[in-house]
Amino acid sequence: xxxxxxxxxxxxxxxxxxxxxxxxxxxxxxxxxxxxxxxxxxxxxxxxxxxxxxxxxxxxxxxxxxxxxxxxxxxxxxxxxxxxxxxxxxxxxxxxxxxxxxxxxxxxxxxxxxxxxxxxxxxxxxxxxxxxxxxxxxxxxxxxxxxxxxxxxxxxxxxxxxxxxxxxxxxxxxxxxxxxxxxxxxxxxxxxxxxxxxxxxxxxxxxxxxxxxxxxxxxxxxxxxxxxxxxxxxxxxxxxxxxxxxxx
Amino acid sequence: xxxxxxxxxxxxxxxxxxxxxxxxxxxxxxxxxxxxxxxxxxxxxxxxxxxxxxxxxxxxxxxxxxxxxxxxxxxxxxxxxxxxxxxxxxxxxxxxxxxxxxxxxxxxxxxxxxxxxxxxxxxxxxxxxxxxxxxxxxxxxxxxxxxxxxxxxxxxxxxxxxxxxxxxxxxxxxxxxxxxxxxxxxxxxxxxxxxxxxxxxxxxxxxxxxxxxxxxxxxxxxxxxxxxxxxxxxxxxxxxxxxxxxxxxxxxxxxxxxxxxxxxxxxxxxxxxxxxxxxxxxxxxxxxxxxxxxxxxxxxxxxxxxxxxxxxxxxxxxxxxxxxxxxxxxxxxxxxxxxxxxxxxxxxxxxxxxxxxxxxxxxxxxxxxxxxxxxxxxxxxxxxxxxxxxxxxxxxxxxxxxxxxxxxxxxxxxxxxxxxxxxxxxxxxxx
Ligand SMILES: Nc1ncnc2c1ncn2[C@@H]1O[C@H](COP(=O)(O)OP(=O)(O)O)[C@@H](O)[C@H]1O
Ligand SMILES: [Mg+2]
Numbered sequence: 001x002x003x004x005x006x007x008x009x010x011x012x013x014x015x016x017x018x019x020x021x022x023x024x025x026x027x028x029x030x031x032x033x034x035x036x037x038x039x040x041x042x043x044x045x046x047x048x049x050x051x052x053x054x055x056x057x058x059x060x061x062x063x064x065x066x067x068x069x070x071x072x073x074x075x076x077x078x079x080x081x082x083x084x085x086x087x088x089x090x091x092x093x094x095x096x097x098x099x100x101x102x103x104x105x106x107x108x109x110x111x112x113x114x115x116x117x118x119x120x121x122x123x124x125x126x127x128x129x130x131x132x133x134x135x136x137x138x139x140x141x142x143x144x145x146x147x148x149x150x151x152x153x154x155x156x157x158x159x160x161x162x163x164x165x166x167x168x169x170x171x172x173x174x175x176x177x178x179x180x181x182x183x184x185x186x187x188x189x190x191x192x193x194x195x196x197x198x199x200x201x202x203x204x205x206x207x208x209x210x211x212x213x214x215x216x217x218x219x220x221x222x223x224x225x226x227x228x229x230x231x232x233x234x235x236x237x238x239x240x241x242x243x244x245x246x247x248x
Numbered sequence: 249x250x251x252x253x254x255x256x257x258x259x260x261x262x263x264x265x266x267x268x269x270x271x272x273x274x275x276x277x278x279x280x281x282x283x284x285x286x287x288x289x290x291x292x293x294x295x296x297x298x299x300x301x302x303x304x305x306x307x308x309x310x311x312x313x314x315x316x317x318x319x320x321x322x323x324x325x326x327x328x329x330x331x332x333x334x335x336x337x338x339x340x341x342x343x344x345x346x347x348x349x350x351x352x353x354x355x356x357x358x359x360x361x362x363x364x365x366x367x368x369x370x371x372x373x374x375x376x377x378x379x380x381x382x383x384x385x386x387x388x389x390x391x392x393x394x395x396x397x398x399x400x401x402x403x404x405x406x407x408x409x410x411x412x413x414x415x416x417x418x419x420x421x422x423x424x425x426x427x428x429x430x431x432x433x434x435x436x437x438x439x440x441x442x443x444x445x446x447x448x449x450x451x452x453x454x455x456x457x458x459x460x461x462x463x464x465x466x467x468x469x470x471x472x473x474x475x476x477x478x479x480x481x482x483x484x485x486x487x488x489x490x491x492x493x494x495x496x497x498x499x500x501x502x503x504x505x506x507x508x509x510x511x512x513x514x515x516x517x518x519x520x521x522x523x524x525x526x527x528x529x530x531x532x533x534x535x536x537x538x539x540x541x542x543x544x545x546x547x548x549x550x551x552x553x554x555x556x557x558x559x560x561x562x563x564x565x566x567x568x569x570x571x572x573x574x575x576x577x578x579x580x581x582x583x584x585x586x587x588x589x590x591x592x593x594x595x596x597x598x599x600x601x602x603x604x605x606x607x608x609x610x611x612x613x614x615x616x617x618x619x620x621x622x623x624x625x626x627x628x629x630x631x632x633x634x635x636x637x638x639x640x641x642x643x644x645x646x647x648x649x650x651x652x653x654x655x656x657x658x659x660x661x662x663x664x665x666x667x668x669x670x671x672x673x674x675x676x677x678x679x
Contacts (some may be wrong), residue, residue, distance in 0.1 A: 071636070072627060072630035072631050073285075073634060076630070081631075084628070090643070091650065092649055092653075093642055097640075101629075101642065102634055105633040105634045106632075129678040162401070166455060
């Protein structure tokens with residue numbers, strides 16, 4: 001269970017998150033919607049531990065463990081996974097090497113046996129097939145020369161391999177055509193279960209037709225200004241953020 | 249008896265006076281004349297100071313101030329050598345050929361000691377190595393005792409050969425100056441893996457290579473510089489590349505407290521080409537220097553050069569790359585890229601690319617980047633559970649291995665990768 005209480009954070013001395021309260025129980029998928037610049041990516045970086053995002057108050061725990069006290073790799077080992085809005089290209093690092101290194105690091109941290117190259121390939125191919133990814137993408141540099149959609153699929157592949165307890169998907173839908181959107185959504189839905197929860201960050205309601213959330217939260221100006229059921233997304237789609245702002 | 253060697257160029261000249269009747273080829277008039285010339289150059293110039301443009305960034309005063317003696321003659325018997333990477337290997341201990349440690353039988357070309365075949369080297373040795381602008385070439389010419397002479401006849405594929413230089417610790421500073429002469433006839437081929445290593449003594453390894461490639465010859469030259477931590481490595485290659493010939497070098501420079509690998513290559517016939525890829529690494533207070541000069545003297549030639557530098561601790565890196573395109577060298581295709589990764593705030597990189605173009609129809613480009621490890625890349629890896637040290641290691645290796653991506657020869661790639669990995673294992677985690 002993810003529990004965020006009174007979380008405030010700043011970037012370059014500028015307050016961005018101004019008191020976030022949010023609980024995502026195990027097994028639930030929550031959507032976070034909000035206009036550009038409202039602090040959605042900032043929240044995802046604060047939870048995953050990126051440098052330069054200074055927490056000035058509040059707490060964030062996953063299953064009772066204090067996330068904010070951990071290094072990024074410790075958070076990953078504790079079950080946090082961030083699907084980046086802009087996945088990073090790593091020229092010279094082979095995608096297969098990257099995926100296996102990450103998987104084995106997580107397995108080590110969990111006290112599980114590492115996978116050798118053959119075992120890894122078998123597993124990776126299986127997961128890639130489910131995401132309609134070409135095997136050839138294992139041979140390339142991480143995200144190098146990948147199209148926007150391929151990068152997002154590569155993020156979902158990482159999630160499928162690492163099996164996190166909490167996935168934060170930061171605008172995973174942006175830049176995807178409808179087919180890719182369906183594939184990615186199926187990838188996320190396949191993860192759903194009692195030990196998996198997710199924060200699905202999106203700008204548009206469209207993604208939530210495919211990944212139907214348990215709750216929807218609206219983030220504006222660094223605060224959650226409204227929460228509701230899946231119907232809230234539809235309302236936003238129809239009325240825009242302006243109406244919410246006016247009401248808040 | 250303790251011999252306290254006199255420092256500087258004067259020390260070398262004094263020892264030359266004492267040794268000259270005993271140096272190999274002392275009775276050959278052409279060589280006596282050449283050594284006489286060298287003595288004049290060394291006497292006139294000595295060790296270059298930083299006021300000399302080509303040595304602006306690399307301070308040789310620790311070399312000049314050290315008093316080096318020649319290595320003792322009597323390193324004999326078995327030595328712990330690294331496992332051979334090629335079936336054929338020429339082994340040099342303290343700059344001297346050791347037939348007993350080498351395996352050169354069954355070769356399709358001549359691979360012999362320079363000292364024992366000086367008769368055959370008149371007109372070859374010294375032909376490509378001008379001393380006027382190259383004080384260390386002059387010093388080498390003055391003092392060389394041995395080297396490897398490779399002569400691959402026209403049309404012959406010589407396969408792979410390893411050239412291993414190993415410095416054995418005699419307990420006092422010593423210097424050796426091997427002179428290697430490599431000749432490939434028209435259409436001949438050779439893959440050479442050169443390895444330089446040594447113990448913890450203070451020593452100077454000052455090899456000069458003269459490489460002459462006839463029309464259509466192809467020399468692939470892998471270089472693994474892993475000298476001891478207190479060593480000075482100052483190597484010089486003078487290469488002449490005839491029409492349609494190709495000279496490819498891939499070097500890792502990862503040892504010595506001061507290492508300069510310098511190459512001067514002249515493309516003298518149409519469609520000649522030259523690739524130079526270097527990965528140079530330094531930690532602590534070491535300095536690594538890659539200095540190159542490419543002389544495009546004929547039309548339709550191509551040169552490609554990449555230099556990757558990784559600096560940890562308080563180390564310094566230098567890259568100097570000059571491309572000269574002469575008036576007659578139309579349709580020249582020249583490319584140079586030099587990238588440095590600074591792993592510490594105290595490390596420093598100096599780079600000086602230089603294009604001098606007199607032809608009007610050429611394509612020449614160069615670029616340079618200097619920076620720290622990319623924070624976004626590091627975070628990306630760590631967010632996937634990869635510990636910080638391992639993430640840094642992966643990114644540094646990626647940066648370096650890119651230099652060898654194009655390397656098709658497995659033997660060379662494995663040898664060079666091993667030097668990089670060894671360096672990282674010793675210095676990476678601390679950086
Ligand atoms: N690295 C950064 N440096 C400076 N300002 C930043 C940085 N990251 C985010 N911001 C600022 O924080 C605010 C929220 O940004 P962000 O979290 O990216 O919003 P969203 O993801 O909702 O579009 C914006 O005003 C943005 O300009
Ligand atoms: Mg964002």
